Amino acid sequence: MADRGSPSQAESSNGGPTSQAESSIGGQLNMNLPPPDRLDHDAGTEGGDQITIPTRTLRDLINPPRDLALMRQRLFEIKDKIELQVDEFERYWPYIDNVWVRQHKAGTDKSGRVITDYYACRLQRPTYTPKPDTPRREGQPTRKKQIREGGTCQMRLKTIRYEGGYSGYTILKVGDETQHTHDLDHIDKIKRTSVLMEIARSEVMKGYMPASVFTVMNEDMEKLVAAGGRYLNRNDVRNASQHWRQIHKEELRVHEGYKYDHGNGIVRHDGAPPAIQLNGDTSIVDPALSDVSPLPPGTLRFPESDRAFLQPYLQPENPVINKSGFPHVTLTYATSMDSSLTLAPGMQTILSGPESKAMTHYLRSKHDAIVIGVGTATADDPGLNCRLEGVGGFGGLGWEGQPRPVVIDPGARWLLTPNSRVLQTVQAGKGRGPWVIMAPGFSMDPMRLEMLKFYGGKYLGLTEYDKKWRLRWEAILKALAAEGIKSVMIEGGGMVINDLLQPENANFISSVIVTVAPTYLGKGGVGVCPAPRHDHTGRPQPAVRFQDVKWYPLGEDVVMCGKLRGGQGVVSRPPPAPPMAPMMPMGQ
Numbered sequence: 001m002a003d004r005g006s007p008s009q010a011e012s013s014n015g016g017p018t019s020q021a022e023s024s025i026g027g028q029l030n031m032n033l034p035p036p037d038r039l040d041h042d043a044g045t046e047g048g049d050q051i052t053i054p055t056r057t058l059r060d061l062i063n064p065p066r067d068l069a070l071m072r073q074r075l076f077e078i079k080d081k082i083e084l085q086v087d088e089f090e091r092y093w094p095y096i097d098n099v100w101v102r103q104h105k106a107g108t109d110k111s112g113r114v115i116t117d118y119y120a121c122r123l124q125r126p127t128y129t130p131k132p133d134t135p136r137r138e139g140q141p142t143r144k145k146q147i148r149e150g151g152t153c154q155m156r157l158k159t160i161r162y163e164g165g166y167s168g169y170t171i172l173k174v175g176d177e178t179q180h181t182h183d184l185d186h187i188d189k190i191k192r193t194s195v196l197m198e199i200a201r202s203e204v205m206k207g208y209m210p211a212s213v214f215t216v217m218n219e220d221m222e223k224l225v226a227a228g229g230r231y232l233n234r235n236d237v238r239n240a241s242q243h244w245r246q247i248h249k250e251e252l253r254v255h256e257g258y259k260y261d262h263g264n265g266i267v268r269h270d271g272a273p274p275a276i277q278l279n280g281d282t283s284i285v286d287p288a289l290s291d292v293s294p295l296p297p298g299t300l301r302f303p304e305s306d307r308a309f310l311q312p313y314l315q316p317e318n319p320v321i322n323k324s325g326f327p328h329v330t331l332t333y334a335t336s337m338d339s340s341l342t343l344a345p346g347m348q349t350i351l352s353g354p355e356s357k358a359m360t361h362y363l364r365s366k367h368d369a370i371v372i373g374v375g376t377a378t379a380d381d382p383g384l385n386c387r388l389e390g391v392g393g394f395g396g397l398g399w400e401g402q403p404r405p406v407v408i409d410p411g412a413r414w415l416l417t418p419n420s421r422v423l424q425t426v427q428a429g430k431g432r433g434p435w436v437i438m439a440p441g442f443s444m445d446p447m448r449l450e451m452l453k454f455y456g457g458k459y460l461g462l463t464e465y466d467k468k469w470r471l472r473w474e475a476i477l478k479a480l481a482a483e484g485i486k487s488v489m490i491e492g493g494g495m496v497i498n499d500l501l502q503p504e505n506a507n508f509i510s511s512v513i514v515t516v517a518p519t520y521l522g523k524g525g526v527g528v529c530p531a532p533r534h535d536h537t538g539r540p541q542p543a544v545r546f547q548d549v550k551w552y553p554l555g556e557d558v559v560m561c562g563k564l565r566g567g568q569g570v571v572s573r574p575p576p577a578p579p580m581a582p583m584m585p586m587g588q
């Protein structure tokens with residue numbers, strides 16, 4: 001196969017060897033962070049006096065990380081904040097390190113848990129015009145000198161690595177530029193990723209000739225392109241292995257399954273299986289080769305066919321905080337036929353069947369935050385994460401689809417410990433650290449506050465309360481909106497739900513999604529029964545009436561969806577009362 005892209009175009013082809021520390025960026029990504037001054041340069045080639053053992057092999061090409069091309073594009077564009085768990089960052093970053101060049105040493109905050117690194121697009125560095133008479137070390141061949149393109153793109157990003165009760169990376173664009181002045185293909189043309197260089201080197205180090213390694217790497221062109229290798233050429237493979245070959249003078253052989261065909265270069269043996277296909281049957285996934293870890297136990301599925309009925313009750317696809325400054329609010333809970341949430345106060349009671357439980361988790365994936373009262377946090381010790389297949393921690397990337405747990409705990413009485421399920425969930429990389437909303441005059445125990453922060457949580461102190469000394473929902477929701485929360489799912493418990501259904505609060509509710517289970521729990525539990533309403537004559541009125549109502553059966557349960565009229569949702573006007581019989585005077 002012909003080389004694509006002349007060697008002189010590619011830096012890795014003509015740039016000569018660089019340091020060995022550089023080559024380890026991609027392969028090992030040692031998170032103890034190698035000396036930054038060595039990291040700040042180009043990645044992906046070998047050099048120095050020692051040879052690092054490449055950790056990337058052909059398998060990384062054959063069995064690339066999931067959605068590699070898409071992820072490369074996302075990590076190139078940085079349109080939105082990208083959150084990745086550490087293993088995911090280590091998996092993907094070496095496939096895009098041809099674009100991003102680290103600028104300066106990592107900055108660590110005073111807690112030592114937050115490490116920030118800045119990167120600039122490769123084309124930000126100045127144009128380099130080599131001097132015509134640059135001397136070379138004795139014995140080294142003269143190098144073809146190229147002008148190195150630069151100074152054309154100002155895109156920059158920062159990576160924030162958090163190290164605590166969970167570990168992860170947040171990748172954000174910085175600076176004024178919103179996009180590159182070029183596409184990803186342009187960088188792929190001028191610089192190879194460290195993964196590709198490591199793969200090439202690891203194969204040569206097995207004793208294979210660079211030209212045959214190049215041929216093997218080209219076997220599955222689609223995968224090579226997805227890995228950024230459209231312009232990989234034979235010289236790249238030679239450069240990647242140059243230092244090793246200088247030390248190991250042994251004769252190299254043609255890669256297994258290939259032979260020399262004079263005039264045609266290296267070709268596959270007749271009938272030999274492609275080297276890229278490690279097992280005969282491509283439908284069998286070798287677990288050792290698979291980067292897709294099995295889904296954790298308890299992963300839930302909510303069928304596509306059941307999702308449509310919920311659509312009108314969810315926030316629009318690209319939610320914005322509405323003009324009034326409030327997020328979309330969905331009130332959702334499971335109740336018995338006698339409007340009870342639990343058998344007894346403080347006693348968690350499972351009402352939802354498996355199908356409606358999966359629906360609840362689908363709803364969680366569609367909201368930025370889940371809100372509960374401290375009564376529920378104390379009684380249930382909930383996980384408050386989303387366990388739906390495809391969200392972060394359950395087959396998805398990072399924390400995508402994981403809502404932020406929010407606990408309303410005005411008096412700081414929630415006894416959160418590292419054993420609390422919500423924190424165990426964070427530690428397992430399956431949920432986010434909780435936020436705690438507190439009232440004025442209360443403060444969290446400093447040790448507990450430190451622990452909360454360690455797990456990526458925080459507290460929000462509010463000062464606005466109503467005439468009953470309760471925190472005002474307006475203030476709670478505005479505070480969440482100010483933190484970037486665009487949609488909130490309020491789950492309970494009884495006090496929270498009843499409070500929200502009061503006329504003065506119901507305006508804030510956008511949708512209600514209630515699961516009704518086929519059971520009477522009997523008296524004595526925590527009930528949903530808002531305070532009664534009366535008209536101006538004192539006549540009783542329904543407390544709340546929904547509109548745009550839909551009932552949908554799910555397993556043995558039925559789900560009621562409804563809306564409240566008005567901007568964010570205003571309590572609908574009750575239907576006109578039937579005419580009352582005239583009052584009869586007493587004694588007649």
Ligand SMILES: NC(=O)C1=CN([C@@H]2O[C@H](COP(=O)(O)OP(=O)(O)OC[C@H]3O[C@@H](n4cnc5c(N)ncnc54)[C@H](OP(=O)(O)O)[C@@H]3O)[C@@H](O)[C@H]2O)C=CC1
Binds near residue numbers: 341471
């Ligand atoms: N079936 C289902 O879908 C669900 C069932 N549940 C169940 O509900 C039960 C808990 O309900 P409940 O006991 O009523 O407790 P809640 O979860 O409603 O929490 C109530 C407490 O939260 C604080 N709080 C809530 N709203 C405000 C506000 N606006 N301002 C100030 N403080 C506020 C108060 O704390 P403080 O007292 O410190 O002032 C209040 O006492 C549990 O048994 C749980 O299992 C819960 C959720 C869903």
Ligand SMILES: Nc1nc(O)c(N)c(N[C@@H]2O[C@H](COP(=O)(O)O)[C@@H](O)[C@H]2O)n1
Binds near residue numbers: 350351380
């Ligand atoms: N949808 C629903 N159905 C039930 O039967 C319930 N008991 C609840 N309870 C709510 O879910 C929380 C538990 O969450 P995790 O499973 O631990 O993540 C609980 O705290 C209630 O808010 N919900």
